[in-house]
Amino acid sequence: MPEATPVPVTVLTGYLGAGKTTLLNRILSENHGKKFAVVINEFGELGVDNDLVVDADEEVFEMNNGCICCTVRGDLIRIIGGLMKRKGDLDGIIIETTGLADPAPVAQTFFVDEDVKARTRLDAIVTVVDAKNLPARLADSKEAEEQIAFADIVLLNKMDLVSPEEAAEVERRIRAINPQVEIRRSTKSDVPLDAVLGRDAFNLARILEREPEFLSGEDDHEHDSEIQSLSFEAKRPIDPEKFNAWISGLLAQKGQDLLRTKGILHYRGDDRRFAFQAVHMMADGDFIGPWKEGDPRRSKIVFIGRDLNRPQLRRGFESCQAEETAAA
Incomplete structure (x- = not known):
């Protein structure tokens, strides 16, 4: 059946x-x-x-x-x-x-x-x-x-x-x-x-089909709200083990303050896009198909939450990139 x-x-x-x-x-x-x-x-x-x-x-x-x-x-x-x-x-x-x-x-x-x-x-x-x-x-x-x-x-x-x-x-x-x-x-x-x-x-994959720039931008939307939206981009491929270790620790430590997390990741050695989503501490992710020909393979992640430390999140995400030699 x-x-x-x-x-x-x-x-x-x-x-x-x-x-x-x-x-x-x-x-x-x-x-x-x-x-x-x-x-x-x-x-x-x-x-x-x-x-x-x-x-x-x-x-x-x-x-x-x-x-x-x-x-x-x-x-x-x-x-x-x-x-x-x-x-x-x-x-x-x-x-x-x-x-x-x-x-x-x-x-x-x-x-x-x-x-x-x-x-x-x-x-x-x-x-x-x-x-x-x-x-x-x-x-x-x-x-x-x-x-x-x-x-x-x-x-x-x-x-x-x-x-x-x-x-x-x-x-x-x-x-x-x-x-x-x-x-x-x-x-x-x-x-x-x-x-x-x-x-x-x-469905993050569906949203990106409709709005390719959905996760774009590195703007810091603090304004007059207690809740912020921060987004970051990594140019080098992401090491899956580094990312999993970092995001697991981050969600365990800051999950109550992280309301929504969304990202599209370029994993080292993989031609498919990986969609990551989390609500507070609960996370899920899966591959959503190949990168389109000609598109820059850059990983992007968005955090929506309160008391977010921008430099710390940026450093953490960038530290998940694969080493230059491994990427090559």
């Missing part, structure tokens, strides 16, 4: 009141002819989010009493495992996190559990942002900032409440936190569903 195609999973996050449930209701009530399973994570003993979601054919699973974190990750693994055993194909799984949640542990689930990895794939982390209130939230909530830092797609919602100047400033603030993120503007979460579903936006 042919192997089943992995089911795409969309993680829907965003601060309290940004419009996540509105977007989820749109997905569930629109006549798209697809079947989704929905997992709602809610903070508190008693769940009410489930009651706010419109009646639909989709199955809704609720996880109460706490944000999705290490303790609840087991619940998520069990729910996904149960879904995969049911008869009937699913077009996708949507996980809505509480407004106070750090989406990282959800994403990490797709790194740590081999069965989940084999049966599903993380399609995108979609963060819904309240355009009017984001400046205030960034001032008083580290969660709002982290949700943007983890995002593959930001849905800039409530655009009817801001002026063009305010919208431009909010976008500037978002890009100060996550320079490469895709931003879609909306009012009442009214975006085409294909703007947020089925995007394969967590």
Whole structure:
């Protein structure tokens, strides 16, 4: 029998009141002819989010009493495992996190559990942002900032409440936190569903096909944000053993501060590109096909996090390069 195609999973996050449930209701009530399973994570003993979601054919699973974190990750693994055993194909799984949640542990689930990895794939982390209130939230909530830092797609919602100047400033603030993120503007979460579903936006290889310069630049995006984005480039091939030793130590030591790490590496003696991704301390990587003819074979890596030491990270990454003699 042919192997089943992995089911795409969309993680829907965003601060309290940004419009996540509105977007989820749109997905569930629109006549798209697809079947989704929905997992709602809610903070508190008693769940009410489930009651706010419109009646639909989709199955809704609720996880109460706490944000999705290490303790609840087991619940998520069990729910996904149960879904995969049911008869009937699913077009996708949507996980809505509480407004106070750090989406990282959800994403990490797709790194740590081999069965989940084999049966599903993380399609995108979609963060819904309240355009009017984001400046205030960034001032008083580290969660709002982290949700943007983890995002593959930001849905800039409530655009009817801001002026063009305010919208431009909010976008500037978002890009100060996550320079490469895709931003879609909306009012009442009214975006085409294909703007947020089925995007394969967590797939670094796919992103690079669409935007070859995604990891380019060595800019330091500190601005007025506590979270920075730093990117580095190495011209010589990377020694895999050196890189694995360095990145393992770095993630073990600084993993809590490193929100997202992404890189494309040119390993010594290999004609294929290696894509590396990490969420906090959980890392994954694989070869994604050959370098294109004529393209410079340069390794690039991007860190998004807080309290990042630029010179130390640069020296660490550059120390992973193969020796000139070995490269030759």
